[in-house]
Amino acid sequence: MHARERYISAPGKSILHGEHAVVHGKVALAVSLNLRTYLRLQATSAGKVCVNLPNIDTFLSWDITALKSLLSGWKADCSSSELDSNLVKRLREFMAITDGSTDTRSMAVLAFLYIYLSVFADAEVLPSLSVCVWSELPTGAGLGSSAAFSVCLSAALLSARGTISTPLIQQQNTARWSDAELELINKWAFQGEKIIHGNPSGVDNAVSTWGGVLRYHAGMITPLSRVPTLRILLTNTKVPRSTKVLVSGVKDKINKYPSVMTPVLDSVDAVSQACEQTLADMATEGASTKHYNILEDLIDINQHHLNVMGVGHSSLDTLCRVTLAHGLHSKLTGAGGGGCGITLLRPETEPSVVQAAVQELKEAGFECWETSLGGPGVLLHSSNSITQDTLSILTSY
Amino acid sequence: MHARERYISAPGKSILHGEHAVVHGKVALAVSLNLRTYLRLQATSAGKVCVNLPNIDTFLSWDITALKSLLSGWKADCSSSELDSNLVKRLREFMAITDGSTDTRSMAVLAFLYIYLSVFADAEVLPSLSVCVWSELPTGAGLGSSAAFSVCLSAALLSARGTISTPLIQQQNTARWSDAELELINKWAFQGEKIIHGNPSGVDNAVSTWGGVLRYHAGMITPLSRVPTLRILLTNTKVPRSTKVLVSGVKDKINKYPSVMTPVLDSVDAVSQACEQTLADMATEGASTKHYNILEDLIDINQHHLNVMGVGHSSLDTLCRVTLAHGLHSKLTGAGGGGCGITLLRPETEPSVVQAAVQELKEAGFECWETSLGGPGVLLHSSNSITQDTLSILTSY
Numbered sequence: 001m002h003a004r005e006r007y008i009s010a011p012g013k014s015i016l017h018g019e020h021a022v023v024h025g026k027v028a029l030a031v032s033l034n035l036r037t038y039l040r041l042q043a044t045s046a047g048k049v050c051v052n053l054p055n056i057d058t059f060l061s062w063d064i065t066a067l068k069s070l071l072s073g074w075k076a077d078c079s080s081s082e083l084d085s086n087l088v089k090r091l092r093e094f095m096a097i098t099d100g101s102t103d104t105r106s107m108a109v110l111a112f113l114y115i116y117l118s119v120f121a122d123a124e125v126l127p128s129l130s131v132c133v134w135s136e137l138p139t140g141a142g143l144g145s146s147a148a149f150s151v152c153l154s155a156a157l158l159s160a161r162g163t164i165s166t167p168l169i170q171q172q173n174t175a176r177w178s179d180a181e182l183e184l185i186n187k188w189a190f191q192g193e194k195i196i197h198g199n200p201s202g203v204d205n206a207v208s209t210w211g212g213v214l215r216y217h218a219g220m221i222t223p224l225s226r227v228p229t230l231r232i233l234l235t236n237t238k239v240p241r242s243t244k245v246l247v248s249g250v251k252d253k254i255n256k257y258p259s260v261m262t263p264v265l266d267s268v269d270a271v272s273q274a275c276e277q278t279l280a281d282m283a284t285e286g287a288s289t290k291h292y293n294i295l296e297d298l299i300d301i302n303q304h305h306l307n308v309m310g311v312g313h314s315s316l317d318t319l320c321r322v323t324l325a326h327g328l329h330s331k332l333t334g335a336g337g338g339g340c341g342i343t344l345l346r347p348e349t350e351p352s353v354v355q356a357a358v359q360e361l362k363e364a365g366f367e368c369w370e371t372s373l374g375g376p377g378v379l380l381h382s383s384n385s386i387t388q389d390t391l392s393i394l395t396s397y
Numbered sequence: 398m399h400a401r402e403r404y405i406s407a408p409g410k411s412i413l414h415g416e417h418a419v420v421h422g423k424v425a426l427a428v429s430l431n432l433r434t435y436l437r438l439q440a441t442s443a444g445k446v447c448v449n450l451p452n453i454d455t456f457l458s459w460d461i462t463a464l465k466s467l468l469s470g471w472k473a474d475c476s477s478s479e480l481d482s483n484l485v486k487r488l489r490e491f492m493a494i495t496d497g498s499t500d501t502r503s504m505a506v507l508a509f510l511y512i513y514l515s516v517f518a519d520a521e522v523l524p525s526l527s528v529c530v531w532s533e534l535p536t537g538a539g540l541g542s543s544a545a546f547s548v549c550l551s552a553a554l555l556s557a558r559g560t561i562s563t564p565l566i567q568q569q570n571t572a573r574w575s576d577a578e579l580e581l582i583n584k585w586a587f588q589g590e591k592i593i594h595g596n597p598s599g600v601d602n603a604v605s606t607w608g609g610v611l612r613y614h615a616g617m618i619t620p621l622s623r624v625p626t627l628r629i630l631l632t633n634t635k636v637p638r639s640t641k642v643l644v645s646g647v648k649d650k651i652n653k654y655p656s657v658m659t660p661v662l663d664s665v666d667a668v669s670q671a672c673e674q675t676l677a678d679m680a681t682e683g684a685s686t687k688h689y690n691i692l693e694d695l696i697d698i699n700q701h702h703l704n705v706m707g708v709g710h711s712s713l714d715t716l717c718r719v720t721l722a723h724g725l726h727s728k729l730t731g732a733g734g735g736g737c738g739i740t741l742l743r744p745e746t747e748p749s750v751v752q753a754a755v756q757e758l759k760e761a762g763f764e765c766w767e768t769s770l771g772g773p774g775v776l777l778h779s780s781n782s783i784t785q786d787t788l789s790i791l792t793s794y
Contacts, residue, residue, distance in 0.1 A: 257671065257694070257698075260668055260671060260698060263661065263664040263667070264660065264661075264664050266660040267657050267705075270656035270657040271657055273656070274654060274657060297654070300704075301657060304704045304705045305705070307697075308664075308697075314718075317714075
């Protein structure tokens with residue numbers, strides 16, 4: 001252990017364009033969402049490992065000796081990109097998780113223990129520590145809360161182990177890791193995602209690790225080199241939906257009307273590519289009204305296309321209508337059928353305009369956050385770079 | 398003159414699919430709208446020609462001798478498909494229409510006099526007659542009211558001249574003309590449309606003449622052989638719009654986002670073709686729930702595409718939202734940006750459902766008609782096949 005205490009944060013993710021179309025071989029743009037998950041790791045001398053996850057009312061601790069016994073006769077294979085099924089099996093038994101259960105709390109703790117044991121497997125001793133993770137992200141809303149959780153865990157445990165550095169120097173508020181270290185954080189975060197989700201695409205943990213915008217196409221994830229930060233309003237309609245049912249509905253519609261739907265997917269692909277180009281132009285030329293006009297056009301067009309695919313919802317229509325009445329453009333993000341939507345705010349959009357829109361959206365029963373897209377990925381923090389509210393939650397367990 | 402009195406009607410038109418896309422070489426389906434224009438022609442011995450157009454408060458009459466003088470030294474060229482510019486010039490002078498004026502009333506009367514003089518130019522005498530035309534169609538709403546007017550005039554005057562037959566036999570309520578006669582009616586109606594509109598496509602008069610559904614593609618007009626009649630609700634949002642501005646806006650958007658917009662036009666083309674196929678299937682197999690489900694899907698998809706083209710309007714969104722709340726599917730028809738929308742009604746849609754939707758649409762400030770698409774084109778009527786209300790209007794002038 002190199003420090004008694006460390007603070008780490010990682011962002012959520014939003015899909016800017018290309019949701020659903022990506023399943024059919026088209027480009028999608030995933031972007032970091034600056035609603036962050038915060039982690040505090042504290043080295044202790046209690047001979048225990050404590051995990052506190054206040055968002056999901058989970059507070060657990062184990063004796064180091066009990067955890068040590070899980071490693072007997074087991075050899076970590078860090079070269080493999082696959083989950084170690086033997087370790088997962090031991091952990092499920094240890095935690096008494098019934099076969100087939102994928103309960104959120106159990107999976108979150110399983111992910112923690114898996115990464116903890118894997119990272120420290122070849123250490124001389126298993127360290128005694130306490131971890132508290134708290135998130136601004138709503139869970140299960142398609143905003144990558146599990147990936148942000150896994151990325152924070154991965155960065156904290158790798159850094160505690162000394163596998164990656166602790167780059168924060170005195171007087172610095174935040175620090176990032178090197179590309180090679182980020183690769184390692186992402187790799188272990190992906191293991192966490194696999195435990196929580198079964199068969200994740202790897203996009204969520206990559207966005208949470210690198211931040212900015214990632215292009216996702218045919219299984220390949222490519223970070224865009226330079227992107228602007230976009231001010232947005234994120235709205236959760238709180239209408240529950242099944243991603244699986246929505247994805248299968250789109251597939252059915254493509255099969256039913258191939259000549260109608262195939263060009264729609266092509267148009268969505270072109271929207272993603274036009275957006276990518278515009279973001280690159282904004283980064284090199286400086287953002288202007290012209291760029292925001294294009295971004296708004298693309299948002300409107302894609303929202304209509306998503307409606308054509310059948311993944312719209314009256315709650316999302318309400319979001320679009322209410323925000324448009326204030327001159328703001330919105331689209332669903334992610335699976336659709338309810339869930340979340342994003343509303344682009346221009347740099348010059350007056351706070352009073354945003355407040356008025358938020359007021360109406362709250363009256364419609366929605367939850368709103370004024371935040372941004374495209375911000376940094378995983379960060380190491382000094383305690384004074386974390387808001388007092390967040391700090392008091394992280395230090396109260 | 399073969400009869401002292403004759404009654405004729407012709408339908409309006411609606412665009413089922415392909416508005417705007419047709420400008421860019423895609424298929425459009427134009428369909429007869431069973432809001433009809435009615436004409437009564439009465440042979441008189443007053444030595445006068447009277448025209449009564451109560452919809453536009455126009456009541457005029459001329460001495461036969463004055464009209465006769467317009468023909469001196471002029472030779473009708475019925476072989477040409479072009480307007481006779483010499484006759485148009487004489488008529489504009491006769492009616493004292495200022496240069497460049499395209500005032501609706503003047504153009505309607507000009508169209509009447511043009512067809513009257515052309516059709517009777519080589520007759521021994523110009524007949525003394527009185528014509529009254531009254532329409533269920535709102536004017537200037539993109540529903541082909543001028544074409545229905547021209548078709549009624551053309552059929553009435555050609556039939557009065559004896560150029561085409563008067564096919565109604567005793568005990569019959571309505572009768573149609575032969576294909577060759579319809580060709581002639583359409584040809585002269587097109588001249589009327591040219592006078593009223595300057596540069597019409599010829600689709601409106603063709604739909605009003607033939608009825609049913611016409612496929613319009615790259616300047617070619619093809620009637621579909623067998624089509625079902627579709628029950629609809631027609632809604633006029635009464636939001637004024639400029640077709641020219643809307644058409645040019647779509648062109649600008651295609652130029653700005655070619656890779657995004659080109660596939661959208663392809664998808665609209667596929668929608669029109671899928672609709673054409675479904676209508677053919679309904680005519681041969683008999684209409685079923687399956688067919689109506691497809692028609693509804695295509696309506697929804699095209700409405701989203703029209704929004705992508707930028708020709709939607711919040712009033713049309715209201716139409717779609719209100720009708721969908723009653724399980725009914727709507728799209729704009731024609732230019733968009735306000736104007737009219739059509740709502741498909743299934744054969745089994747309860748009158749109470751339609752009434753409830755109409756009530757809400759009226760409360761939103763709209764005007765609604767429950768009518769049908771795909772009905773007959775120009776018809777010759779016995780007086781007892783015309784409703785008492787219409788008859789009393791036609792006979793009161």
